[in-house]
Amino acid sequence: MSKELIRLSDCVMSYGDEVVLDHINLYINDKEFLTLLGPSGCGKTTTLRIIGGFLSPTAGDVLFDGVRINDVPPHKRAVNTVFQRYALFPHLNVFENVAFGLRIPKGDANGRKVKLPEQEIHGRVMEMLETVNLKGFEKRPVSALSGGQQQRVAIARALVNRPRVLLLDEPLGALDMRLRKDMQNELKRIQQEMEITFIYVTHDQEEALAMSDTVVVMDGGRIQQIGTPEDIYNEPKNAFVADFIGESNIIDGVMRADGVVEIFNRRFQCLDKGFEKDEPVDVVIRPEDVDIVDEAAGQLKGTVTSVTFKGVHYDTIVDFYGFKWLIQTTDYCPVDSRIGIKIDPDGIHVMKKSAYSGMFGDYSSYSEEYEELDVVEDEPEEGEGDAPWEGGHEE
Amino acid sequence: MKKQSRFGGRLFIGLTFLFLYLPIFLLIVFSFNAGDSSAVWKGFSLEWYSALFHNRLIMESLYTTLLVSLLATAVATAAGTFAAIGLYSLSKRRRDALLVVNDIPMMNADIVTGVSLCLFFVAFFQGWGAFAQWLNEQGWLPFQLPVRLTLGFATMLLAHIAFNIPYVILNVAPKLRQMDKNLVDAAQDLGCTWMQAFWKVILPEIKPGIVSGALIAFTMSIDDFVISYFTAGSATSTLAMRIYSMTKKRITPEVNAVSTLLFLSVLALLVLNNVREIRQERRADRQEVREPSFFERLSMRLSQPSWRWVRRGGLAAAACAFVAVVALLTGATWSQPVVNVCSWGEYIDEDLIIQFEEETGTRVNYQTAESNEALYSLLKSGGADYDVIVPSDYMISQLIEEGMLEELDYSQIPNFELIDRRFRNLPYDPENKYTVPYTWGTLGIIYNANMVDEEPTTWGALYDDRYAGNVLLINNSRDALAAALFHLGYSVNTTDEAQIREAFELVADANRRGVFQGKVMDQVFQKMEGGNAAIATYYAGDYLSMADNQAEGVDLRFVIPEEGGNWFVDAMCVLKDAPHYDDAMEWINFIASTKANLANMDYIWYASPNKEALEQYPAYYEEEYGEELDPELYQIMAAPADVLERCEMYTVLPPETRALYNELWIQLGT
Known part of the structure; x- marks a missing residue:
């Protein structure tokens, strides 16, 4: 396992009475691709800005390589950022945008300001532009570039400084679907090639699952779960995570014994153990883990209320005793037909009851929920947008 | 019916503009009048312009006007720019409140500004007099502080700076609003201190606002009469004050000439400002890649590291020259x-x-x-x-x-x-x-x-x-x-x-x-x-x-x-x-x-x-x-x-x- 690089220890961020980050504890390993995932206002951008040095936590410590850096200003941190809407300098061309950081004199070992020789700057900028596939664009003004190209400039501008950590704040949010997929692959490639740590902020769970080594799911200023994409998907810790990551049917259940859970008064085999006898629990059943069978052979019986063709499969909504499930299946079942279902023991995930119990999982409001999740975060989070230069003044 | 109303509308617009510009047009025409009548045309002549440039009092007040306007513009532009940036680091509610406060001095009657500044200065001088006298008596300082201060060039300069700052803020603020607020973060992220970020990123972004703010401030300064009148004291006169004292008995054609020149220079400044803005808008619309102008090529060339010494030398030389000119002009009159x-x-x-x-x-x-x-x-x-x-x-x-x-x-x-x-x-x-x-x-x-x-x-x-x-x-x-x-x-x-x-x-x-x-x-x-x-x-x-x-x-x-x-x-x-x-x-x-x-x-x-x-x-x-x-x-x-x-x-x-x-x-x- 690679070594720990950054640690947030008991970080609290609050503006007056409003608590934005509630005792965050998190460590990030060297060369790791870590994603902070969560809906608008969950505190993920605030966490990123604390690591970048633009915000100072109200309480708690930020450690970098074991050294406390709470009071180190952004320009002295070995961290660079790719901003949400790129924040390219409009008055400079592509080359000068990328060269910006290299042209700032840096203190050497003796504390003297040293400027890089022009030749080295040129070499590094051109190399970086090649890495992001922008060779030949050096002289263009940034306003003449497409969104994807601007994105690459922003990445090159950050990476050319050879940071130990690259922070990416929803970098693909403004791109269209196809471009986003390409850029995801490209970012992953760059991260592996350059062997540096990426801390990535997004609200797009697919993006998070596809790229990350570690995913941190956040909501309401708290970390809900930390784990590999597989862990997060397969073993969600609570209803929020289960709902936010992929599609889930979350049903009230009761643990009758180890490996036996009761849903709708029927007992199902499962793999979960260690609950109290008769403890009320949340049960997560992923839509793709449900098999549709004849009504007679089904463990549960219900009526199809809606069918949507999705290419590989059908999204089928089935009403079981007034509670609507989403089932993803390749079998076509017409609306109003009666069906039965079967669930294998490994398709059932049992979770302790939490504050989120009962809030998710019913697909009655299926379509609205879809749209809500797809809304791109346009508004900056947590009111920090009002103070663009706060970070600079604080030091 | 429709045609008639359109004709009526045009007539109305025509009359409005006639009413606005006819007096100025007459003034310009009569500044070229050969005789010294302000009512009867006696032929074309430039004699009043030549008299103007030989009139020492006018030239002296012109010099005062230019000096006070330039200095006030420079100081107000710097102060106003930083004030605007400061405003934008506040929360929106407080910023909006302060921007309203910023508007008040501009809307306020000049006479109120003038009188209150005069009152303020006189009150300060009285307090200063007592303080300086006391300090002199203590004998703590190796020199004597002046006890008696009077209104003069310095107070007028302060007044001009004070009334110019709101105009600069008003012009810089929108540019700051348009600016992507992440730019400063980005610059700091890339290794800039806040001050470096200001020079390298904020300044180029808000430069158009600063330039138009400075132009407006300069125009306001050149133009000002009332506030100068109350703060200049007895021994200093701006051009506007001089013109006023010249019109006490009769408007001489010399006044027409100097007013014409004043009008034309203010007009030139406004046209310059508008042309600049229109050009920028067009460029922004087309997002075109513009050929750098001579000055931009020069500044690009100068910003190359190999030209660093030229650049520093040039700056130093320009600063020295400015200081020398000011010192020469003021020093000559002081000594x-x-x-x-x-x-x-x-x-x-x-x-x-x-x-x-x-x-x-x-x-x-x-x-x-x-x-x-x-x-x-x-x-x-x-x-x-x-x-x-x-x-x-x-x-x-x-x-x-x-x-x-x-x-x-x-x-x-x-x-x-x-x-x-x-x-x-x-x-x-x-x-x-x-x-x-x-x-x-x-x-x-x-x-x-x-x-x-x-x-x-x-x-x-x-x-x-x-x-x-x-x-x-x-x-x-x-x-x-x-x-x-x-x-x-x-x-x-x-x-x-x-x-x-x-x-x-x-x-x-x-x-x-x-x-x-x-x-x-x-x-x-x-x-x-x-x-x-x-x-x-x-x-x-x-x-x-x-x-x-x-x-x-x-x-x-x-x-x-x-x-x-x-x-x-x-x-x-x-x-x-x-x-x-x-x-x-x-x-x-x-x-x-x-x-x-x-x-x-x-x-x-x-x-x-x-x-x-x-x-x-x-x-x-x-x-x-x-x-x-x-x-x-x-x-x-x-x-x-x-x-x-x-x-x-x-x-x-x-x-x-x-x-x-x-x-x-x-x-x-x-």
Whole structure:
């Protein structure tokens, strides 16, 4: 396992009475691709800005390589950022945008300001532009570039400084679907090639699952779960995570014994153990883990209320005793037909009851929920947008 | 129907613009007029422009204006830019509130800003005076702090900076709003300190706002009159203030010329600003890649590291040059001996100032006041630091009474011997310890011979129904009641309330009957010259200049009525604690010389108290103009002894009588 690089220890961020980050504890390993995932206002951008040095936590410590850096200003941190809407300098061309950081004199070992020789700057900028596939664009003004190209400039501008950590704040949010997929692959490639740590902020769970080594799911200023994409998907810790990551049917259940859970008064085999006898629990059943069978052979019986063709499969909504499930299946079942279902023991995930119990999982409001999740975060989070230069003044 | 309304709309727009621009157009046209009339076109000429550039007072005030505008613009632009950036780091609610506060000074009446700043400075100076005196007495400092501060260039500069800052903020703020707020974060993220981020990122982004803010501030500064007027003190004049003092009597074509230039330069600045903005908008619309301009190529070249030394050297050289120019211009005037003179508008042949400066090396700071009363209140407010003033007789006795004048050192004024005995030891200065006469003259009736049936030889003509609506009442209680007192056969210096009330009733009655066209001071020139009134009360010297400018069909005459008239002396005095006493003596002696008196008499047409000059003037005139001086005019200018016999000089009235005058004058209304 690679070594720990950054640690947030008991970080609290609050503006007056409003608590934005509630005792965050998190460590990030060297060369790791870590994603902070969560809906608008969950505190993920605030966490990123604390690591970048633009915000100072109200309480708690930020450690970098074991050294406390709470009071180190952004320009002295070995961290660079790719901003949400790129924040390219409009008055400079592509080359000068990328060269910006290299042209700032840096203190050497003796504390003297040293400027890089022009030749080295040129070499590094051109190399970086090649890495992001922008060779030949050096002289263009940034306003003449497409969104994807601007994105690459922003990445090159950050990476050319050879940071130990690259922070990416929803970098693909403004791109269209196809471009986003390409850029995801490209970012992953760059991260592996350059062997540096990426801390990535997004609200797009697919993006998070596809790229990350570690995913941190956040909501309401708290970390809900930390784990590999597989862990997060397969073993969600609570209803929020289960709902936010992929599609889930979350049903009230009761643990009758180890490996036996009761849903709708029927007992199902499962793999979960260690609950109290008769403890009320949340049960997560992923839509793709449900098999549709004849009504007679089904463990549960219900009526199809809606069918949507999705290419590989059908999204089928089935009403079981007034509670609507989403089932993803390749079998076509017409609306109003009666069906039965079967669930294998490994398709059932049992979770302790939490504050989120009962809030998710019913697909009655299926379509609205879809749209809500797809809304791109346009508004900056947590009111920090009002103070663009706060970070600079604080030091 | 529709067509008609469209025509109506166009007509309306046309009339609006005509109304807006016709006066300025006329001003420009008449600045090229060959004659010195402001109503009759006498051919094209550039003489007024050339006169303008040879007019030292105007050029001096132009220099003051440019200096104050440039300095105020530079400081206000820097301060306003940082203030705007500061505002944008506040929360939106507080920022919006502060932006509203920022708008108030711009909407506020200039007069309020001006007066309040003046009040503030004077209050500060008083506090400072006490503090500096105390500190000097303690002897802690190796040098003495100046105790007496006065309004001047520095206070005016501060005022200009203060009223310019809101305009800069107003122009910079939108650019900051448009700017992606992440840019600064990005720059800091890439290794900039906040200050580096400011220079490398914020500044280029908001530069258009800064430039237009600076241009507006500069325009406002150049343009400003009211605030400068209240904060410049006595010894500094901007161009606008100079123009104002030049228009006191008549708008000379020289004023037209300087106003034209002022208008054109402000117009040029505004056009420049607008063109710049339009270009930027177009460029932003097209998002085009623009060929860098010469200056941008130059600055790009200069920003290459290999050019660093050139760049630094250039900057340093430019800074040095600026400092040197400012130091040279201000230093030259500081190290030079100076004498501060306050007189009346159009009351000196300006060549005399140049002659004096050439002969003595002492610079003359020549300022003007509007009236004896205005001068008096200026002196009382402590806002003036004049050496020499030229008040009229009655004001002199009041100033002496109040101990505001310094005795003169007549051993330094040998030319005092040339002053006619008639004008020495006059009632206002019986022992002649404080004054050297400057001019003297008479107050009489000016009338248009083509508008009256007979020569108005008595003051009664002023109250005569035959001239109803054609008589101009002088807007000065002393002069207006003096005429009535003369008519009633009383002394003009009477303190008898009954007599004064009787005289007032005479005036008030005529006023009720509509005899008077209005109460006027300086408008008398335009009214009489243009033939718009028949009879007015005014000074002989001014009559001569009116007669010289009278329109066709106007025949102006002057008469001192049988009952007698007022005669007056304006004399030079030196204020107590004058900072340049010896220079003041030198100036007074120079002005008392025969040569100076002749020049002044020829220029302002008031009689000289210098015996030689008075006698030599007809010969001087003949030599100058190649024609004989009309003896009748000469007699009007310098009233002969028998006429002077009939005249009476004002003396200072006791406070209760002055109060009565004021009260009655207010009763008369407008």
